Amino acid sequence: xxxxxxxxxxxIQIGAVxxxxxxxxxxxxxxxxxxxFFPPLAQVWQExxxxxxxxxxxxxxxxxLLTIAKAYGIAVLLGIFTAYLVTRSRWxxxxxxxxxxxxxxxxxxLFLPVFILFFGIxxxxxxxxxxxYGFFPVALSTIAGFSAVDSHYIxxxxxxxxxxxxxxxxxxxPAAMPIVFSGLRVALVICFTSVLGGETISSIAGVGRxxxxxxxxxxxxxxxxxxLFVVVLMASMNGLLSxxxxxxxxxAR
Amino acid sequence: MTASPAQLAGTAxxxxxxxVEQVSQTYRSGAGDARxxxxxxxxxxxVGRNExxxxxxxxxxxxxxxxxxxxxLIRPSAGRVTVAGKPVSGPLPQDIAFIFQESTLFPWYTVTxxxxxxxxxxxxxxxxWDARTRHALDSxxxxxxxxxxxxxxxxxxxxxxxxxRGICLGTEILLMDEPFAALDEQTRMVLGEDLSVLLAKTxxxxxxxxxxxxxxxxxxDRIIVFSGRPGRVKRVxxxxxxxxxxxxxxxxxxxxxxRNEVYxxxxxxxxxxxxxxxxxx
Numbered sequence: 001x002x003x004x005x006x007x008x009x010x011x012i013q014i015g016a017v018x019x020x021x022x023x024x025x026x027x028x029x030x031x032x033x034x035x036x037f038f039p040p041l042a043q044v045w046q047e048x049x050x051x052x053x054x055x056x057x058x059x060x061x062x063x064x065l066l067t068i069a070k071a072y073g074i075a076v077l078l079g080i081f082t083a084y085l086v087t088r089s090r091w092x093x094x095x096x097x098x099x100x101x102x103x104x105x106x107x108x109x110l111f112l113p114v115f116i117l118f119f120g121i122x123x124x125x126x127x128x129x130x131x132x133y134g135f136f137p138v139a140l141s142t143i144a145g146f147s148a149v150d151s152h153y154i155x156x157x158x159x160x161x162x163x164x165x166x167x168x169x170x171x172x173x174p175a176a177m178p179i180v181f182s183g184l185r186v187a188l189v190i191c192f193t194s195v196l197g198g199e200t201i202s203s204i205a206g207v208g209r210x211x212x213x214x215x216x217x218x219x220x221x222x223x224x225x226x227x228l229f230v231v232v233l234m235a236s237m238n239g240l241l242s243x244x245x246x247x248x249x250x251x252a253r
Numbered sequence: 254m255t256a257s258p259a260q261l262a263g264t265a266x267x268x269x270x271x272x273v274e275q276v277s278q279t280y281r282s283g284a285g286d287a288r289x290x291x292x293x294x295x296x297x298x299x300v301g302r303n304e305x306x307x308x309x310x311x312x313x314x315x316x317x318x319x320x321x322x323x324x325x326l327i328r329p330s331a332g333r334v335t336v337a338g339k340p341v342s343g344p345l346p347q348d349i350a351f352i353f354q355e356s357t358l359f360p361w362y363t364v365t366x367x368x369x370x371x372x373x374x375x376x377x378x379x380x381x382w383d384a385r386t387r388h389a390l391d392s393x394x395x396x397x398x399x400x401x402x403x404x405x406x407x408x409x410x411x412x413x414x415x416x417x418r419g420i421c422l423g424t425e426i427l428l429m430d431e432p433f434a435a436l437d438e439q440t441r442m443v444l445g446e447d448l449s450v451l452l453a454k455t456x457x458x459x460x461x462x463x464x465x466x467x468x469x470x471x472x473x474d475r476i477i478v479f480s481g482r483p484g485r486v487k488r489v490x491x492x493x494x495x496x497x498x499x500x501x502x503x504x505x506x507x508x509x510x511x512r513n514e515v516y517x518x519x520x521x522x523x524x525x526x527x528x529x530x531x532x533x534x
């Protein structure tokens with residue numbers, strides 16, 4: 001059910017998007033901006049339709065999505081595993097938690113050339129870069145989540161004979177899930193952003209490459225069409241994750 | 254305190270299942286720290302099959318610590334515990350089930366899933382899970398809530414199910430750490446009666462940590478009264494009344510005599526604990 005305050009919120013959210021598009025439309029229509037920098041909305045729409053008909057677009061999207069999926073998968077598995085190891089002792093938590101959180105503060109973008117050096121100009125460097133970046137929020141939130149698990153649950157499971165894996169699977173992970181989930185969500189945004197960023201800066205394929213190429217060729221309408229696509233894609237991924245979380249909360253209330 | 258604790262504790266009726274031998278526990282805040290705190294000192298007692306023993310004492314006398322030592326969750330600094338003759342060196346899920354202070358039902362699982370996961374931890378074959386869960390829930394009248402999440406139930410219902418989960422594990426020994434502490438007086442008494450009825454059927458050895466005098470007298474075969482920190486066995490009081498006990502027992506003069514006797518023993522200890530800044534935690 002959507003309540004009145006929730007409805008008002010929705011209207012504001014939709015209104016903001018509509019307003020942005022309206023400003024774009026009006027600004028380009030009255031030639032307030034140079035059409036090269038800021039092409040008319042109609043032109044961008046035409047490009048979008050053209051891109052949707054080009055098979056080449058789909059292979060670019062496929063490359064990017066696959067890269068994001070791989071980077072995210074690695075980040076999540078490695079992050080949770082690391083957090084599990086670190087939180088096995090309080091001492092290790094005290095040593096590694098600050099280390100990880102300080103490393104997360106370093107802009108990994110600076111090391112993108114290193115990633116390309118190690119993994120090549122292809123998708124692999126973007127997978128590694130996205131995974132490395134997404135790893136930190138997953139590990140940090142999972143460490144926080146595991147550390148916050150009520151010791152009574154652990155004691156109870158131990159007394160009932162739970163082994164290490166069972167403790168992890170049935171106690172630690174579900175107990176920490178609300179906090180872990182916030183990290184998973186941040187990590188998805190970060191993987192998405194860093195893969196696209198990496199592709200835009202240096203790559204041979206993918207949506208980011210398409211955007212960079214359009215910009216270089218001064219095909220601004222096409223560039224904006226791709227950017228619009230990315231925005232919609234990100235919004236729907238985020239929406240999907242929100243749904244998932246709401247569903248999980250509903251189930252584990 | 255001149256008599257040896259072993260003498261005071263006496264022995265269990267019938268063959269002892271749990272034997273606590275000269276157990277002491279000392280905590281240090283850091284390595285080589287001189288300010289060591291002795292939680293329990295030289296505690297010995299036995300618990301027999303089909304016997305309900307309460308541990309009663311002022312806060313901080315190490316009752317819960319002792320229970321964790323018996324259950325193999327903590328290693329004692331000195332002394333040892335044996336279960337069925339074997340020394341305890343870790344959790345013994347086949348022999349010992351815990352029922353803790355707070356309800357330790359996992360809130361992310363339904364009631365049924367909670368039982369299943371407990372039976373899984375305890376290596377019970379999957380085929381038995383359903384029947385045992387149903388039987389346990391029936392025994393506490395909670396069958397209608399099998400599909401509920403703990404968060405959807407009242408504290409009393411949760412603790413009742415928690416109790417059933419502990420009993421359903423089918424261990425010979427049940428360790429209960431103030432299982433009713435979070436409940437109001439009335440619910441506490443009702444659950445106490447239920448427990449008395451449930452346990453009369455199962456013939457387990459139970460060690461029960463409590464703060465409630467009435468609860469201790471109502472449920473126990475023997476009450477082990479502890480001194481304040483460091484916890485030592487001060488006196489053992491026998492309650493000679495068959496199980497299951499009915500609420501009528503509580504209005505008998507003998508009930509009040511026993512209760513007053515225990516209170517007399519505890520009062521001085523509690524007064525001392527209040528004066529001792531070290532006993533604050």
